[in-house]
Amino acid sequence: MPNTKRGVRLASIAAVLCGVVVIATFVGTLGGPRTDRATGTALILLLVVVGLKIFIGDSGVFSFGHIAFMGVGAYTTAVVTMSPGQRSFQLPDLPGPLATIEMSGLEAAVLSGAVAALVATVVVAPMLRLSGLTASLATVAILIVFQSVFQNAEMFTRGSSGLILDAATPSVVTLLLWACLSIVVALLFRHSRTGLRLASSREDEVAAKALGVRVWAERGAAFALSAFVVGVAGSLYAQYFGSINPQSFYITLTFTTIAMLVVGGLTSVSGAVLGTLVISVAIELLRTVERGVYIGGWEVPSRSGLAEVGLALVLLVVLLTRPEGLTAGAELEPSTWRDKLRARRPPDPPSPAETSPVPTVIDLPEESR
């Protein structure tokens, strides 16, 4: 019985989150080509953030290296989808079968995810002994190593000049489907045996070990799975934007996606979704302000950091006032809303500033306890 109950619960959470994403996408595509672009970007970033959540949120170990796997996915896709003419022009030195393969967008996305997961598995193996902060710093080393490889492995990446893709651009619906799929995968993983064990090690590593959780195995599995999702996101990024270069997969994107995850709340898929939504909207608004200055007739280059400044300020304010993120680590669960409304007690620490579009869970304990 508990299995059916759990299934219903997961399905309801997934339905709510996918609903939110679908509505946001619909609203986003109403505003013409520019907001279309922003919506597509947000959906790809959502995939990255959900991927990050699978590892960071469930294991509690921060990784700054995942964008490297996104890069791996993007370059894989670029190499396998390019038309023969472009390939002989941009990458004349590709070895063996790589010189002739030509894949569809979907095949490339799956392959990119698989390659990213494989690379991640190899990379993470020596890292599994590390814990906490040292592990985080080791992932910084991963990011730097891959950046250096992207810059220098000219045979595959054409170095800093980057690659231009000529395959078909995926539609918003394709991106939407991938995003919803990633949400479902993340929820299923979180409530699988491995996911539950991993979450227990996040809450108390020593106690989890004492109860027989191997921690390293769970972390390794989560790392590979999250690298798969992030690799797919990299593939979609390459297909959607049509050009990639090493700089795209470095500190800025790492910062943006981690900010989204932290703002939403690390430990829930709902957090990943809300964080991506809120930050994407904020960035788009700030970009409009930036652009407004340009339209006004004066080109003021000194304003060009405005969106990023705003982003950093939003993140700092959230960290200072609500370090657990907007969702405080809980999922958006329809089944708890009625109870919440009924049992609405006078708020003990009144905080009128916190208004969320959806009744978010505030003082609810983490669901797995």
Next chain:
Amino acid sequence: MTTIIQFVIDALTAGSYYALFALGIALIFGIMQLVNFAHGELIMIGGYAVYVFSDMPWPLTIAVAVAVVVLSALLMERLAFRPIRGANPATLLISSFALSFLLQNVGQMIFTTLPKSTDVVPLFTRSVDVGGLTIGWLSIVTIGTTALLLCLLAVFMGRTETGVQMRAAAEDFEMAELCGVRSNRVIATAFGLGGLLAGVGAVLLVGQTGSISIGMGLTPVLFGFTAAAIGGLGSLPGAVVGGYVLGFGSALLQQFLPDGAAGYRDAFLFAGVFALMAFRPGGLFRVAALSPRV
């Protein structure tokens, strides 16, 4: 023989930079468990301060630049890190990440993304011949200044009351507080010292590259982190040793990598760092106070 000496000097110069940056990071980490990404922006601020005040006579430029950086470090502590003191290390890390991003973009709004160039000290570009060996003055100044600062810091930490309090706080913050160590003062001192090291490092860095840009702090801070992590996060001697290990590693790679693979220097270096971390997770100098107690 001369190549060996040349090599040692190159390695020591690089190592000195890394040690300066690593030490600044380790000082703060030891006391408040904060991995300060924004340390790189202190270097950036130092660089732009040199640029802004470059009209003054050079000793004054240097003094003002270092003072500006120390002041920024103190402000950073007061405004950004004091409110979240005691939060878990991940939250602290992300906050410093956000702060770093904020400062970079504020810098970009003020100075634009175009790199600036300036000569701090005319002497830095000259070199001296010793027995058939050409040594840049900058190398000599870098190695010498770093050695001097390290000695002063060692004396400060070992002999003065504040220094002893800082070490006590790094050992066990709560206990030190209970024994009457004033946390605000100790942490502010750590930031001030970190700022001093970053300021001196920034001046030397500008002297070396001659150019100042928004992202100039990133590479030093990444090297600083890894040096600190190699040495054992939070250990001051560890940070210094880690810095020099990184310096020698990078000079060795520079020397022995074949031409085709020269671009991969950082990849090899950081892969080595990664391996070192995996084999000695606590770093070369393990800090007992920071390992989880069971």
